[in-house]
Amino acid sequence: MFEAAELGRKISREDFDAMAPGLRTELLALQQQLREADFPVVVLFAGVDGAGKNETVNLLNEWMDPRWIVTRAYGPSSDEERERPEYWRYWRDLPPKGKVGLFMSSWYHHPLIDRVTDKISGPELDERLERIVHFEKTLADEGALILKFWMHLSQKAQKKRLKSLEKDELTAWQVTKQDWQHWEMYDKFVAAAERMIMHTSKGHAPWQIVEGADPRYRSAVVLQTLKEAITKHFAARDAVKKVNAEIKGKKSDQPGALASQPSILSSLDMTQDIEGAEYNQALQEQRARLAHLYHAAKEKGVSTALVFEGWDAAGKGGTIRRLTNALNARDYQVIPIAAPTEEERAQHYLWRFWRHIARAGRVTVFDRSWYGRVLVERVEGFCTEEAWRRAYGEIVDFEKQLTDHGIVMCKFWLHITAEEQLARFNARGEIEYKKWKLTDEDWRNREQWGAYEQAVNDMVERTSTTDAPWTLVEANSKNFARVKVMRTVADALEAALGKPGKKKKD
Structure with a gap:
């Protein structure tokens, strides 16, 4: 599944700089249009450590108006969160209609880690992934646009990326012992991630695998995908409204017919x-x-x-x-x-x-x-x-x-x-x-x-x-x-x- 994201694709600085102004303008225009829309945009970032999740989220906040973006990243659950059902903290943080929500280490994080560390079996992982499918479908059925990006690196490229971050005083803090532990378990992560993506990539919430080695390439893929998805979703929502209006116009209310039916209350x-x-x-x-x-x-x-x-x-x-x-x-x-x-x-x-x-x-x-x-x-x-x-x-x-x-x-x-x-x-x-x-x-x-x-x-x-x-x-x-x-x-x-x-x- 991930071989296509290990090809070493790149975009030159000149090509990216030529594309950037127009793409940024289009995204800002869409964001202004979105403010009046009847749906939110939920964007998830997961993937290999060091593949550019943080950088991509920062770029989105830089290119677009951050006042209309909700950014959330999750660590271990707090006492307050553990005293409530698992999805309470995710529901609490969902963006309202008209805004974009950017999520890192979200509802996919714990199931993936638990499988890689053998805390749960494959079937147990599938059960938790099915909970995610239900959650995302509940949001999508109400109109939400959901996009999910898996930022990928080969094991060799990940090692190179982590070492590069460690050498720079400004970025060394980003690399932890846990990152290197995960690198040593790279094959287990990839196997679990493949199972996760196959189980949860649905029409209402698809995964996009993004090669993360070149920052300009990964940025272009995410930004272009986001622009196209929002544009298509506007058209789809307009079509749904038109169909619903036609159905409502043809339908006649018949409370009398309902009244004749026996009920459990009787x-x-x-x-x-x-x-x-x-x-x-x-x-x-x-x-x-x-x-x-x-x-x-x-x-x-x-x-x-x-x-x-x-x-x-x-x-x-x-x-x-x-x-x-x-x-x-x-x-x-x-x-x-x-x-x-x-x-x-x-x-x-x-x-x-x-x-x-x-x-x-x-x-x-x-x-x-x-x-x-x-x-x-x-x-x-x-x-x-x-x-x-x-x-x-x-x-x-x-x-x-x-x-x-x-x-x-x-x-x-x-x-x-x-x-x-x-x-x-x-x-x-x-x-x-x-x-x-x-x-x-x-x-x-x-x-x-x-x-x-x-x-x-x-x-x-x-x-x-x-x-x-x-x-x-x-x-x-x-x-x-x-x-x-x-x-x-x-x-x-x-x-x-x-x-x-x-x-x-x-």
């Missing part, structure tokens, strides 16, 4: 209730139990993520308040999810949820969540049908990363009947301190009851998994709902604490 016994002294006793028991289990989870570094979805006026807020009453305010955070902000709209829809994943031992409560993509965005037409259908798999993958890390996840749909909702709406309008809760949007959403019910049915059917199941809560009785939610969370913590915690590798 099977719930909505008469269940608990009152008076029995309720107070049950609430106190579950609160005490939850407090004990939450403290035990904190000591073991076990985090909890709670997701609350449900109809307007179903009692999510009141249930959350009773639940958090059992916790220490220092250790939990309630995240209310509304329409995305300007900053959030500039990112992948999952980005704003990744950023709220808590450190070990904390509790995060999402008052509405990432399921907005397959609920409100689906029903109201805020995203394409292709996007919300694709989201089921993206969400299951997201939640699996959390639960694989050892996070306890509980997801609740608080269900009330249409008649109960109407009664609560009317009651809100008569109580001064609750009037603010009732909006025109609540009444409008009520008209789409059938469409939402079918969306909920599909959501539960496609995203309720063993490690992240949905709990459907019969919430016509607020008392019954609160006790059921607290008992479910306590049961989940109890089950998790009975199992050995999963440790994440650095």
